[in-house]
Amino acid sequence: MLRALFVHDLLFALLLTTPIYAATLQASVEKIVADYGLSTSTSLPFPSATQSSADCQKLMVANWSLGKGAIQDNPANLAFVADPFPNDPPPFSGNQNLSGPVLQAVYPKGSYSYQTGGSQWYNLWNATAGSKFQTMMVSYEVAFDTNFDWVKGGKLPGLRGSTKSNLAGCSSGKEKELNGTDCFSTRLMWRKNGVGEVYASIPTSNGLCSKEGISCSKASSTSIQRGSFGFTSGRWNRITLLVRLNDPPNVANGNIQLYYNDLKAIDQQGLQIRTNAQVFANGFYFSYDPASFLFSLVTHDVNNRTFFGGADKTWETPQTAHTYYRNIRMWGSSTASNLTGNTVNAAGRNAALGPTTSTLAGLALAGIAAALCI
Ligand SMILES: *[C@@H]1O[C@H](CO)[C@@H](O)[C@H](O)[C@H]1NC(C)=O
Ligand SMILES: *[C@@H]1O[C@H](CO)[C@@H](O)[C@H](O)[C@H]1NC(C)=O
Ligand SMILES: *[C@@H]1O[C@H](CO)[C@@H](O)[C@H](O)[C@H]1NC(C)=O
Ligand SMILES: *[C@@H]1O[C@H](CO)[C@@H](O)[C@H](O)[C@H]1NC(C)=O
Ligand SMILES: *[C@@H]1O[C@H](CO)[C@@H](O)[C@H](O)[C@H]1NC(C)=O
Ligand SMILES: *[C@@H]1O[C@H](CO)[C@@H](O)[C@H](O)[C@H]1NC(C)=O
Numbered sequence: 001m002l003r004a005l006f007v008h009d010l011l012f013a014l015l016l017t018t019p020i021y022a023a024t025l026q027a028s029v030e031k032i033v034a035d036y037g038l039s040t041s042t043s044l045p046f047p048s049a050t051q052s053s054a055d056c057q058k059l060m061v062a063n064w065s066l067g068k069g070a071i072q073d074n075p076a077n078l079a080f081v082a083d084p085f086p087n088d089p090p091p092f093s094g095n096q097n098l099s100g101p102v103l104q105a106v107y108p109k110g111s112y113s114y115q116t117g118g119s120q121w122y123n124l125w126n127a128t129a130g131s132k133f134q135t136m137m138v139s140y141e142v143a144f145d146t147n148f149d150w151v152k153g154g155k156l157p158g159l160r161g162s163t164k165s166n167l168a169g170c171s172s173g174k175e176k177e178l179n180g181t182d183c184f185s186t187r188l189m190w191r192k193n194g195v196g197e198v199y200a201s202i203p204t205s206n207g208l209c210s211k212e213g214i215s216c217s218k219a220s221s222t223s224i225q226r227g228s229f230g231f232t233s234g235r236w237n238r239i240t241l242l243v244r245l246n247d248p249p250n251v252a253n254g255n256i257q258l259y260y261n262d263l264k265a266i267d268q269q270g271l272q273i274r275t276n277a278q279v280f281a282n283g284f285y286f287s288y289d290p291a292s293f294l295f296s297l298v299t300h301d302v303n304n305r306t307f308f309g310g311a312d313k314t315w316e317t318p319q320t321a322h323t324y325y326r327n328i329r330m331w332g333s334s335t336a337s338n339l340t341g342n343t344v345n346a347a348g349r350n351a352a353l354g355p356t357t358s359t360l361a362g363l364a365l366a367g368i369a370a371a372l373c374i
Contacts, residue, residue: 043329
């Protein structure tokens with residue numbers, strides 16, 4: 001801890017004396033779109049006036065191209081409400097029109113998983129006939145109630161992909177939803193104190209679990225660079241997530257990048273996101289379980305693998321809480337990652353599950369820079 005504080009202070013001092021560094025790291029959505037040739041785009045249409053949950057559900061079903069044509073869990077927890085933080089947009093918002101209603105998700109008091117609160121649905125971005133997206137980016141803004149109680153963690157939206165567009169979300173922790181044959185998902189999570197990470201349901205090939213900043217659990221998804229950025233409650237936070245699928249499927253050259261308030265926080269390379277060339281990126285994956293049935297305190301099994309405990313009320317929301325979403329935009333390209341990567345020595349997740357690291361990555365410079373901007 002002392003060491004972390006020291007590094008933090010050092011970076012802080014460095015940042016104050018070299019303010020240009022933050023500017024170097026800044027990458028607007030437009031710049032990323034240009035850099036990766038993401039020529040196709042879409043956005044989820046919001047209403048111009050607030051809407052009750054019933055109308056909100058109708059609009060989403062009619063206009064958001066939902067997988068299975070429905071909101072999977074607790075649709076009554078969603079509504080379009082007035083912006084709770086109209087004067088606190090993320091930095092670098094440019095001339096975007098960010099007024100208008102926002103999507104509100106309610107976490108009823110005492111909820112702790114999608115079974116007791118939260119909601120899940122996914123969008124199928126297949127409007128362009130025959131689109132086979134191998135690179136996809138989503139950008140959205142998320143806000144949490146002022147003084148939001150982070151408890152131990154919760155899920156946030158990201159992207160998903162699969163072979164057939166009607167497959168489920170790829171989040172169950174089942175072997176076939178983690179080995180890259182049928183699907184993948186890359187959502188986000190907040191943890192204690194609003195610390196952020198990418199939470200990926202992907203294979204853990206080539207010793208991914210022993211790489212720095214990676215935390216694996218036995219039958220669930222992989223935490224990528226926890227602590228590389230952090231969420232702030234009581235204002236808007238912009239999230240931009242870029243996923244470049246590995247190509248060919250037996251080479252781990254996939255790439256996940258995360259930008260927090262337009263500052264690059266994560267650039268994870270060497271990933272095998274799919275093991276099947278027929279898996280493509282399909283669209284936005286919304287899940288907002290206040291916490292998860294998957295984990296509690298980090299423990300170690302007999303092989304000293306890190307894993308997290310089961311369904312557990314210690315994750316429950318102490319009072320009714322809300323998160324808010326708006327400006328949900330996506331970009332795509334049929335081009336996969338062109339990075340170099342190692343051929344996968346043993347396909348599949350279990351064969352490749354090695355020793356794990358559970359260390360909390362210190363706040364990365366990008367995260368600190370982001371914190372300074374707000
Ligand atoms: C890889 O793709 C990036 C982004 O599209 C491009 O800038 C770069 O030149 C490509 N590199 C190679 C080796 O093709
Ligand atoms: C879907 O979008 C169209 C076009 O903006 C709008 O006229 C219609 O009311 C929307 N449907 C619902 C159910 O809100
Ligand atoms: C911004 O968007 C809102 C909601 O859609 C709309 O009512 C308003 O007229 C827009 N403002 C401008 C300046 O375009
Ligand atoms: C996307 O594909 C699904 C499943 O094939 C279909 O139900 C839906 O209507 C499609 N959406 C669009 C916008 O084409
Ligand atoms: C993934 O799991 C499914 C179901 O267990 C299996 O059929 C498939 O062969 C596995 N794929 C890999 C790459 O291990
Ligand atoms: C188990 O792993 C933890 C964290 O990686 C490490 O601190 C501990 O020494 C390991 N214990 C054994 C018995 O190997």
